Amino acid sequence: MAEIGARTWVVSGGRVPFPSHGPEPGFTGFDQLCVLNATDREAELALDFYYEDADPAGPYRLLVGGRRIRHIRVNDLIDPEAVLLDRPYGCVLRSPVPVVVQFLRQDTRLPGTVALTGTMAYPA
Amino acid sequence: MAEIGARTWVVSGGRVPFPSHGPEPGFTGFDQLCVLNATDREAELALDFYYEDADPAGPYRLLVGGRRIRHIRVNDLIDPEAVLLDRPYGCVLRSPVPVVVQFLRQDTRLPGTVALTGTMAYPA
Amino acid sequence: MAEIGARTWVVSGGRVPFPSHGPEPGFTGFDQLCVLNATDREAELALDFYYEDADPAGPYRLLVGGRRIRHIRVNDLIDPEAVLLDRPYGCVLRSPVPVVVQFLRQDTRLPGTVALTGTMAYPA
Amino acid sequence: MAEIGARTWVVSGGRVPFPSHGPEPGFTGFDQLCVLNATDREAELALDFYYEDADPAGPYRLLVGGRRIRHIRVNDLIDPEAVLLDRPYGCVLRSPVPVVVQFLRQDTRLPGTVALTGTMAYPA
Numbered sequence: 288m289a290e291i292g293a294r295t296w297v298v299s300g301g302r303v304p305f306p307s308h309g310p311e312p313g314f315t316g317f318d319q320l321c322v323l324n325a326t327d328r329e330a331e332l333a334l335d336f337y338y339e340d341a342d343p344a345g346p347y348r349l350l351v352g353g354r355r356i357r358h359i360r361v362n363d364l365i366d367p368e369a370v371l372l373d374r375p376y377g378c379v380l381r382s383p384v385p386v387v388v389q390f391l392r393q394d395t396r397l398p399g400t401v402a403l404t405g406t407m408a409y410p411a
Numbered sequence: 412m413a414e415i416g417a418r419t420w421v422v423s424g425g426r427v428p429f430p431s432h433g434p435e436p437g438f439t440g441f442d443q444l445c446v447l448n449a450t451d452r453e454a455e456l457a458l459d460f461y462y463e464d465a466d467p468a469g470p471y472r473l474l475v476g477g478r479r480i481r482h483i484r485v486n487d488l489i490d491p492e493a494v495l496l497d498r499p500y501g502c503v504l505r506s507p508v509p510v511v512v513q514f515l516r517q518d519t520r521l522p523g524t525v526a527l528t529g530t531m532a533y534p535a
Numbered sequence: 536m537a538e539i540g541a542r543t544w545v546v547s548g549g550r551v552p553f554p555s556h557g558p559e560p561g562f563t564g565f566d567q568l569c570v571l572n573a574t575d576r577e578a579e580l581a582l583d584f585y586y587e588d589a590d591p592a593g594p595y596r597l598l599v600g601g602r603r604i605r606h607i608r609v610n611d612l613i614d615p616e617a618v619l620l621d622r623p624y625g626c627v628l629r630s631p632v633p634v635v636v637q638f639l640r641q642d643t644r645l646p647g648t649v650a651l652t653g654t655m656a657y658p659a
Numbered sequence: 660m661a662e663i664g665a666r667t668w669v670v671s672g673g674r675v676p677f678p679s680h681g682p683e684p685g686f687t688g689f690d691q692l693c694v695l696n697a698t699d700r701e702a703e704l705a706l707d708f709y710y711e712d713a714d715p716a717g718p719y720r721l722l723v724g725g726r727r728i729r730h731i732r733v734n735d736l737i738d739p740e741a742v743l744l745d746r747p748y749g750c751v752l753r754s755p756v757p758v759v760v761q762f763l764r765q766d767t768r769l770p771g772t773v774a775l776t777g778t779m780a781y782p783a
Contacts, residue, residue, distance in 0.1 A: 291421060291503065291535040297663060299728055300693030300761035300777060309521065321424030323461055323501035337695055337728045356423055356461045356501040377695035377728040377759070379663060387501070387533050389424035397681065397773050401521050403528035404775035405424060406654065409759050409782070410533070411663040415545060415627060415659040433645065445548030447585055447625035480547055480585045480625040511625070511657050513548035525645050527652035529548060530778065534657070539669060539751060539783040557769065569672030571709055571749035604671055604709045604749040635749070635781050637672035649769050651776035653672060658781070 291325045292385035293410035298378050301336075303362050304394040305372035314395045318361040320380060320408070321389040327353040330382045336370060337377040344368055351386065380408070415449045416509035417534035422502050425460075427486050428518040429496035438519045442485040444504060444532070445513040451477045454506045458483075460494060461501040468492050475510065504532070539573045540633035541658035546626050549584075551610050552642040553620035562643045566609040568628060568656070569637040575601040578630045582607075584618060585625040592616055599634065628656070663697045664757035665782035670750050673708075675734050676766040677744035686767045690733040692752060692780070693761040699725040702754045706731075708742055709749040716740055723758065752780070 304316035324330050329352050335345035347364050351357040361378075364370045380388055391405040428440035448454050453476050459469035471488050475481040485502075488494045504512055515529035552564035572578050577600050583593035595612050599605040609626075612618045628636055639653035676688035696702050701724050707717035719736050723729040733750075736742045752760055763777040 291419065292533070295663065297695060297697075297759040298761060298779075299695035299759045300691065300730065300763045302730075313520065319424065321499075321501070323421060323423035323503075325421075325461065325503060337697065337726060339728055339730070343726055354461060354467055356463055356499060358424065358426075358463070358499045375693075375728060375730045377693070379695075379697060387421040387423045387535070389422060389530065389533075391424045391528065392775065394773060394775060396685065397771070399521070399524070400771070400773055401518060401524055401526045402773045402775040403516065403518060403526040404652075404763065404777045405528045406530045406761065406778045407422075407533050409664070409761075409779045411759070415543065416657070437644065443548065445623075445625070447545060447547035447627075449545075449585065449627060478585060478591055480587055480623060482548065482550075482587070482623045511545040511547045511659070513546060513654065513657075515548045515652065523645070523648070525642060525648055525650045527640065527642060527650040528776075529652045530654045531546075531657050539667065540781070561768065567672065569747075569749070571669060571671035571751075573669075573709065573751060602709060602715055604711055604747060606672065606674075606711070606747045635669040635671045635783070637670060637778065637781075639672045639776065647769070647772070649766060649772055649774045651764065651766060651774040653776045654778045655670075655781045 290385045292387040294382050294385055295411040296380045296388035296408040297411050298390045298408050301376040301378055303372045304396050307395045308398040309395050316395050317393050319391040320359045321391060322351050323356045323387045324351045324353060326384045328384050329353050330384045333381045335379045339375055414509045416511040418506050418509055419535040420504045420512035420532040421535050422514045422532050425500040425502055427496045428520050431519045432522040433519050440519050441517050443515040444483045445515060446475050447480045447511045448475045448477060450508045452508050453477050454508045457505045459503045463499055538633045540635040542630050542633055543659040544628045544636035544656040545659050546638045546656050549624040549626055551620045552644050555643045556646040557643050564643045565641050567639040568607045569639060570599050571604045571635045572599045572601060574632045576632050577601050578632045581629045583627045587623055662757045664759040666754050666757055667783040668752045668760035668780040669783050670762045670780050673748040673750055675744045676768050679767045680770040681767050688767050689765050691763040692731045693763060694723050695728045695759045696723045696725060698756045700756050701725050702756045702758060705753045707751045711747055
């Protein structure tokens with residue numbers, strides 16, 4: 288299998304929706320970074336988060352196995368510090384091997400509704 | 412007609428919504444891979460699906476005629492094995508001729524609502 | 536002003552939603568091709584539509600002035616033939632000068648709801 | 660930190676939704692340009708807006724600090740002239756240093772609903 292993707296990916300429009308409505312966990316609001324690693328090697332990702340009014344935070348380190356995907360909920364990131372809900376952010380994701388990254392948001396702030404938006408991230 | 416597109420395309424944020432609500436088939440939830448083949452030659456696509464916790468499955472083989480499109484509902488893929496609903500996945504699509512691929516999700520998990528999201532896939 | 540964009544753009548996941556609900560024209564369902572022409576020259580676009588089960592139709596010819604945008608509702612295209620509602624399609628847009636193309640769908644098939652999805656088109 | 664991104668970005672499908680429903684400011688409709696500046700240098704952005712029936716307006720000048728993001732609501736731009744609500748537009752964003760730009764729309768024109776759509780902008 289040839290290597291597929293890029294080693295650096297960026298999203299700039301992050302903001303985890305808050306609050307959420309509807310049954311958990313299916314309808315909990317989230318921002319998600321969806322990573323595909325088509326190589327044979329496990330990848331240790333390094334994520335840095337950028338903010339409007341503070342220095343970047345990170346790196347957040349996450350493993351994605353070889354020939355595996357991982358859908359990372361930004362809400363779940365707490366080390367080195369929690370990514371605050373409802374706070375605008377951008378994210379630079381780096382990988383030692385080529386990967387592919389898609390961004391997805393689920394917004395259930397309004398009771399009885401679900402809104403989705405997403406895009407391939409930008410391969411830098 | 413010049414050839415248009417790429418031979419390898421990737422999405423990493425797949426997950427067919429489940430359950431569905433509303434009249435079928437129009438409101439059945441789906442993930443879709445929308446393929447345009449502007450060449451004169453029929454293309455036999457090969458799709459491989461990647462998971463969080465299992466080896467990749469595939470190839471799934473699908474034909475797209477020359478100068479035709481095909482909107483592939485991931486829900487409908489059953490050979491070599493069904494793509495399970497509500498299971499996170501990524502997909503690598505390969506074509507012997509250049510094609511263009513767009514990803515689309517319709518989510519009707521919540522009664523009385525429709526959510527859409529989509530993006531051009533990543534041309535590897 | 537330097538020239539910006541590409542001369543060929545593609546979307547493969549087209550399907551104008553039908554029927555529509557809500558006040559017209561704001562809530563009429565549509566697929567839209569949004570074109571920006573940053574050059575000084577008027578551009579005569581040529582659009583070809585691809586289908587699952589028929590030969591391509593086109594070219595549809597549309598003008599976009601220099602230093603202008605044009606948001607083209609696919610629903611409105613009738614020459615050389617109407618693009619049928621609720622029919623899957625792909626579209627190849629060609630321009631004599633570089634332009635930028637974004638795809639947008641508004642879906643109001645379900646009463647009391649609005650769903651949106653979109654993406655930059657693929658620059659071939 | 661290596662430089663990440665491009666110096667020119669484009670969206671062509673702009674239109675700030677109007678009117679809005681739901682609690683402000685969280686549910687006010689908007690179009691947003693989300694900029695990430697991973698360099699060490701403050702960037703003075705220059706935005707030009709293109710219309711269907713008028714000459715371009717701009718430049719709108721906005722600062723984004725080094726190692727910062729900025730989520731720009733198009734609704735808020737008033738100098739050199741307001742970007743009118745519900746008016747189709749395209750935007751060319753230029754930066755003296757590489758940045759990354761994502762487009763996001765929130766549409767609450769219909770009471771009791773939220774629709775989102777977005778995409779990475781086009782790096783020219």
